[in-house]
Amino acid sequence: MTVQVGVLGATGAVGQRLIQLLEPHPDFEIAALTASDSSAGHAYRDVAKWRVDTPIPAEIAEMTVHATTPEAIPDDVDLLFSSLPSSVGAKVEPPFCEAGYVVSSNSSNSRMAEDVPLVIPEVNAEHLDLLEVQRDERGWDGALVKNPNCSTITFVPTLAALAAAGFTLEEVHVATLQAVSGAGYDGVSSMEIIDNAIPHIGSEEEKLETESRKLLGTFDGAELTHDGVEVAASCNRIPTLDGHLENVWVEAEEELTPADAADAMAEFPALDLPSSPDPLIHVFEDPSRPQPRLDRNLGDGMAIAAGGIRESTFGLQYNCLAHNTIRGAAGASVLNGELLLENGYL
Ligand SMILES: NC(=O)C1=CN([C@@H]2O[C@H](COP(=O)(O)OP(=O)(O)OC[C@H]3O[C@@H](n4cnc5c(N)ncnc54)[C@H](OP(=O)(O)O)[C@@H]3O)[C@@H](O)[C@H]2O)C=CC1
Ligand SMILES: N[C@@H](CC(=O)OP(=O)(O)O)C(=O)O
Numbered sequence: 001m002t003v004q005v006g007v008l009g010a011t012g013a014v015g016q017r018l019i020q021l022l023e024p025h026p027d028f029e030i031a032a033l034t035a036s037d038s039s040a041g042h043a044y045r046d047v048a049k050w051r052v053d054t055p056i057p058a059e060i061a062e063m064t065v066h067a068t069t070p071e072a073i074p075d076d077v078d079l080l081f082s083s084l085p086s087s088v089g090a091k092v093e094p095p096f097c098e099a100g101y102v103v104s105s106n107s108s109n110s111r112m113a114e115d116v117p118l119v120i121p122e123v124n125a126e127h128l129d130l131l132e133v134q135r136d137e138r139g140w141d142g143a144l145v146k147n148p149n150c151s152t153i154t155f156v157p158t159l160a161a162l163a164a165a166g167f168t169l170e171e172v173h174v175a176t177l178q179a180v181s182g183a184g185y186d187g188v189s190s191m192e193i194i195d196n197a198i199p200h201i202g203s204e205e206e207k208l209e210t211e212s213r214k215l216l217g218t219f220d221g222a223e224l225t226h227d228g229v230e231v232a233a234s235c236n237r238i239p240t241l242d243g244h245l246e247n248v249w250v251e252a253e254e255e256l257t258p259a260d261a262a263d264a265m266a267e268f269p270a271l272d273l274p275s276s277p278d279p280l281i282h283v284f285e286d287p288s289r290p291q292p293r294l295d296r297n298l299g300d301g302m303a304i305a306a307g308g309i310r311e312s313t314f315g316l317q318y319n320c321l322a323h324n325t326i327r328g329a330a331g332a333s334v335l336n337g338e339l340l341l342e343n344g345y346l
Contacts, residue, residue, distance in 0.1 A: 003346050005079045005337070006032030006101075008068050008092070011039050011048040013184050014083035014106055017330035022081070023057040025334070026274055027341060032073050032080075033065050040067040051185060068092050070099035078346050081333050082107055097142035102345055104145050104336045106329050108203075111146045111211060114224065118146045118214050120153060120332070121339045122271050122280050123160040127219050128343055143345060145336050148215060149207040150328025151176050151235065154244050156215050157281060157304045158265055158320050159229070163216060165264035168253035169229040173314065174208060175247045176201075176233070179240040179292060182324045188237060198237040208233035243292030244324045251315035258309040261316055265306050273338040275331055277303040284308075290321035301326030302335070 005022060009015045010033035022028050034040075039047035045061035066072035068084070069092075080096055082089055082105035089107035096103050110116045115134040117127045131143045147153065155174050163169060178201060180188050192198065209231045216227035250256065262283050270278035277299025284290060284307030295305040301323035309318040322328055340346055 002029045003027055003079055003341060004029055004031040004074070004077045005081060006030070006034065006073050006077045008034045008080055008082040009084040010044065010065065011035040012083055013051070013181065014325060014329045016048060016050060016052045017325050018081050018083060018333065019057065019060055020052045020054055021275070021326070021330055021334050023060060028079070028337065030060060031077050033060070033063050034068040034072060035065050037067055039065045041065070070096050070101065073101065078102060079104065079337055079340065081337065083330070083333070093144055097138070097140045097144050100141040102143045102340055104147070104333045104340065106147055106333045108149065108207065110144065111148065112214060116144055116146055118148055118211060119336050119339065120148065120156060120215060121273060121335050122269070122276060123157055124215050125271070125339055127224065128339060128345070129221065130219060130224060131345060133222065145340065147329075147332035147336055148211045149204070150182055150322070150324040151178060151204060151244050151246065152208050152211040152215070153328045153332055154304065154322040154324075155208075155246050155248050155320050156212050157268065158248065158306055158318070159212065159216060159250070161265045161268035161281060162250065162252065162256065162261060164268060165260065166254070167256050167260075167264070169227075169250060170253055171251040171315070172212070172229055172231045173249040174231065174233045176204070176208075176235045177238045177240070177245040178235060179242050179244055179324055180237065181242050182244065182328075183237065193237065193239045196239065199234075201235045201237055204235040205233040208235070240292045242323055242325060243296030243321055244328065245290065245292055245319060245321045247317070247319055249312060249314045249317050256316050258311060258316065261309050261318065273335060273342065275302055275335045275338055280304060281306055290319065292321060295321055296323040302331050303327070
């Protein structure tokens, strides 16, 4: 049976990607679109500046955009995808959950809350059951699940692959080269970024350092313990359009050779969900890959690419890449929606 879904923040950059992914989806049907009060009451085509690389779906273009309140959502909608500014998400997501909606959110608010599952399905699907704790504690009929920050999503699956192969991770250093789309359409001006690199993205380093430990943590059915690995991040904006490239250094308790790491990543299992790519991690032998322009669309933008795996003075070193607005944002929320459906939360 098809699940009726809504998109909160549907006119935004990530909201448009959500529509692009949801419109042909086998299990989900878009039944509601919301945005700010200034867009409410208007046809979607009139208020969304459509900037995605496929045409605006004809039926969606004619839908009326609603205000972002539970009362505006039709009764038969069960699942909401949220991509609001985090300050807005913090205010409006809880009332939707209280009103009985299950919310799969991409916004950064509440990602680190103790009773909110932060999920990459291939990495920590079992954390989803934290929703039982959340419902007990908050008295919600609905639920709130989050996907991580786009740069976190890029490197954590590679760490999870090493951990799954039996390596105990002690220290991780990661340096990012992040695409401009991560800052949104109006985020970085062309005069700032052309012929340049900006070695600061507000709060980004802290997100990589904390979200990664939560994702790699252990849920015992009642409590989530964050992983003990130490993570240090350095984040940079560069003039690519899409695709975050990251340089990673990993020290493990055990000896970890490049061959061990390549095998662990290549063999890390995919999931049988509609949006989960197989393989999850593409491992390149060519040391000049992955590259954003060449490799961001692997697995329809949902795969992780890794390469340049080698020994270094600081343990193992490699590079990894993911499409930041698909695997790192809209696609991540859709995948969490698919996991919610598979696990009976809808
Ligand atoms: N851009 C990206 O690639 C990534 C973004 N993110 C995160 O996703 C979220 C959305 O980002 P992005 O799509 O770029 O943002 P945009 O600014 O493009 O879109 C924001 C959306 O939220 C709506 N909105 C704004 N204010 C309100 C309000 N007060 N009440 C209700 N709706 C409101 C806007 O509606 P209206 O059009 O009416 O103003 C619009 O639909 C953010 O939290 C961002 O940090 C995460 C990863 C990547
Ligand atoms: N900060 C990220 C995108 C983003 O919005 O992240 P978050 O989902 O944590 O707010 C970037 O600039 O590439």
